Amino acid sequence: MGWAIIAAMALAVLGLLWKFGRLPRGGLELTGAALFLGLAGYAWQGSPTLAGSPTPPRAATRQPDTATAQERAAMFPEVGGDANVLQAAQNLHEQGLDAYAIATLRAGLNRNPRSADLWVGLGNALVVYADGRMSPAAKLAFDRAAQIQPDHPGPPFFLGLAFAQAGQFDQAEAIWRGLLARSPENAPWRGDIEQRLGQLEMMRAQMGR
Secondary structure, X not given: OHHHHHHHHHHHHHHHHHHHOOOOHHHHHHHHHHXXXXXXXHHHHOOOOOOOOOOOOOOOOOOOOOHHHHOHHHHOOOOOHHHHHHHHHHHHHHOOOHHHHHHHHHHHHHHOOXXXXXXXXXXXXXXXXXXXXXXXXXXXXXXXXXXXXXXOOHHHHHHHHHHHHOOOHHHHHHHHHHHHHOOOOOOOOHHHHHHHHHHHHHHHXXXXX
């Protein structure tokens, strides 16, 4: 049955080309030869009698919140266009679609290239996409955010976080202590930084460093 369907489709294509394609006689013969050459190749390697077994779509697994999402209340706006872009990117991350999350942040930056919040979000998304590693593109995004808004806590915070995740505790501590020193006493992110510095000390003690 499979062979009959394939042969009928080939003849139908040839007939349509002859009627509507306005091919010259030589062209029609070459087209027919190409079609039947394809059939011969399929006869050699194909298996039209076997049942199909399409690959089922991979189930999307919910991903944990990014550091950007966890720190949003302290470091990022909760309303407005930039907040909507950050939330849309977070929703995509939670579905395992990190490449689309990055594309969403890039689209937001195309509309608002002077947004330090979106540059920080992009840098963090790139770190997540690289499995916690600080790529040159992520570093560039954080640097761009710091240039636009030098007092934004996001660039040093996430830069320190990337160093900590990579096991470079000394660099992470230096960056976080510098951020802590220049942060106002009532800054909402101070408590989190102090907690993370304490975690660094505990990890050092566990590793005997």
